[in-house]
Amino acid sequence: MPVSRDLGPMAAPKPAFWTRSRIRSVLVQFGFVVLLVLLIQFLLANTMQNLARQGIASGFGFLENRAGFDIAIAFLDFDRNGTYLDAFWTAIVNTLVLATLGIALATLLGFMIGLARVSPNWLISRLAAVYIETFRNIPLLLQLFFWYFAILRPLPGPRQSFDVAGTVFLSNRGLYMPKPLLDSGAQLALLALVVGLIFALFMARSARRHRAATGNSVAVAHWWLIGLVGLPVLTWFATGASVEMSIPSLQGFNFRGGMVILPEMLAALLGLSIYIAAAVGEIVRSGIQGIDHGQTEAAQAMGHTRGQIMRYVVIPQAMRIIIPPLTTQYQSLAKNTSLASAIAFPEIISIIAGTTLTQTGQAMETIALAMLFYLTVSLFIAAVMNFFNWRVMRRSF
Amino acid sequence: MKIYPILTTAAALAVAAGGAVSAQTLEEVRERGHLNCGVSPGVTGFSNPDDEGNWSGFDVEVCRAVAAAVLEDADAVRYTPLSNTERFTALQSGEIDMLSRTTTRTLNRDTALGLNFAPVMFYDGQGFMVRQDMGVSSVLELDGATVCTSAGSTTELNLADYFEANGMSYEPVRFDRADEVLAAYDAGRCDVYTSDRSGLAARRLVMTNPAEHVMLPETISKEPLAPAVRHGDDQWFDIVTWTVYALIEAEEYGVTQGNVDEMANSENPNIARMLGAEGSPVGEWIGLDNKWVHRAIAAVGNYGEIFERHVGPNTPLEIERGMNALHTNGGLQYAMPFK
Known part of the structure; x- marks a missing residue:
């Protein structure tokens, strides 16, 4: 039977070019982008027109004006004579400090809870489960109020504050502690300590590598001694450094001098990290349980202890499962710092979308700044976590 | 599609x-x-x-x-x-x-x-409320005090201006909502609660013990x-x-x-x-x-x-x-x- 390879007459007539799938999808997408741009342009123009018609001020010129209000917690120097832009920076730093400390604490606590959750000890694993179910299922705002008033109510006023040796004071005004005032020599010595630590870490790492490559161990104790003690002490005496302590003392209504952790800061930090730690705990548990049991059995067969199995076999593999959902939790912690404005922690919402908004009345601009900030922070967290994820994935097992 | x-x-x-x-x-x-x-x-x-x-x-x-x-x-x-x-x-x-x-x-x-x-x-005008047992009789005695206020009101600006003009310092504790200002002041977080005098009069009524609090005589602003x-x-x-x-x-x-x-x-x-x-x-x-x-x-x-x-x-x-x-x-x- 002759087999015709000529499919010519059978082939469908060549379709019109706009119905070809690739061209069509390009056309549709192009059309969509044009529509989107037009829509955004229309929204902006319409908004500007309405603002102008009602005589409402717009633009970011207000950022140069004098703010005229004070901020209790400021990691940057800020006072009422600063501009709204200075207030914005102060709010950014406050928010970032809270988010960073919160993430660190939530991670630490979350890993402990996660490990406890998979513990063979019935009591420990139950307690971890109770922790997770309690804190995960109560709205964060309520938890923040709970911590805030749980901290405030039992504490006495500043005149009846608890004190430790007349130097550390705890009252409902906050925890006041002595603050070391470093002169230039002491600052140099501190710097030397950091340099020494990095140096010692570097030496320890190269020693580990040497041992991994050759099997011969190299002594590193003396490097640690030089890095952590020798260098800083030498700098200290070479510069004749001295440290004075600023000790808080009660003057008038409140303590002056020293440094302080305000109740708002403490409550915000506790509330955020305890809440997110519950979610982190579940992520860690699922990561650990997601590792095939065969891995553990194989490691057991090789005579590893339980701790070793966790540390060298399970956790490194579990990290692949843990990191992606962890990113989401970190982002949500960073965004949830906005709730801390309810308990008077001066962050972006309180300073920018609160005080600045009402004082200047420029709702669009201030809300846009706040949105830009949260977007930047979230994308930054995603970028950092993606980098870690990439490093974990790169390791092959 | x-x-x-x-x-x-x-x-x-x-x-x-x-x-x-x-x-x-x-x-x-x-x-x-x-x-x-x-x-x-x-x-x-x-x-x-x-x-x-x-x-x-x-x-x-x-x-x-x-x-x-x-x-x-x-x-x-x-x-x-x-x-x-x-x-x-x-x-x-x-x-x-x-x-x-x-x-x-x-x-x-x-x-x-x-x-x-x-x-x-x-x-109206902005006033100050304090606890009676603090023994304060004037706003000018409030140097260094902790002040509870609500965010986004003329109150904040008046407060800063008045303390600046009189060379006094203060520590602001600023809440989103008036309810929390009240709760925090009532819990002892602040020495002073400042707001419009009418607002202070209204909120004193819902404090744990209204009689413990007094209004200071000064009115530091015009609030029409x-x-x-x-x-x-x-x-x-x-x-x-x-x-x-x-x-x-x-x-x-x-x-x-x-x-x-x-x-x-x-x-x-x-x-x-x-x-x-x-x-x-x-x-x-x-x-x-x-x-x-x-x-x-x-x-x-x-x-x-x-x-x-x-x-x-x-x-x-x-x-x-x-x-x-x-x-x-x-x-x-x-x-x-x-x-």
């Missing part, structure tokens, strides 16, 4: 964006059948919902008076409780028709925020609290403005909720004209019917009655008329003539 939802969304957004704020507030209110009024989310005496969700208070009466004038029904009001930071945006965007919410009239709000303020309903509307609708601005004047004028002429029907036939031509007697042009001028003032007063009473009912000396707030007395009694309340 996936494109349809996108197009629909785009179209919906375009429609939403097209809904520009109209200059025809009166028409809108009439078509809608109710007035949208922005109030405080719960300040005793000024605007407070009861357990059935019925709002009452000094600020609420202004909304009711306008609704009575415009819609012939003082109850045709939908109240929107607004925080400090929400209030102006809600008005600018057209979510509410008017704002009657212990809001201070300032240059910035009158100009850059695109608002028009009706006559002042309540002349007035209803507001948005720029761009002069007729609506006139209606709200003259409704407030009508309440004040009624007190001056002795027109009350009880006698307004008799007074409508008064021999005094001023009163008869205001209340819309035969041949009176008050309705025609403002674009309503002749009986609009009559209805407003029948619904809420005159200014003095409203004051006595909600904030006066015989209420828990115990606020004296003071600056809010009529000009004939040495106060500042002075209505423009209904001519």
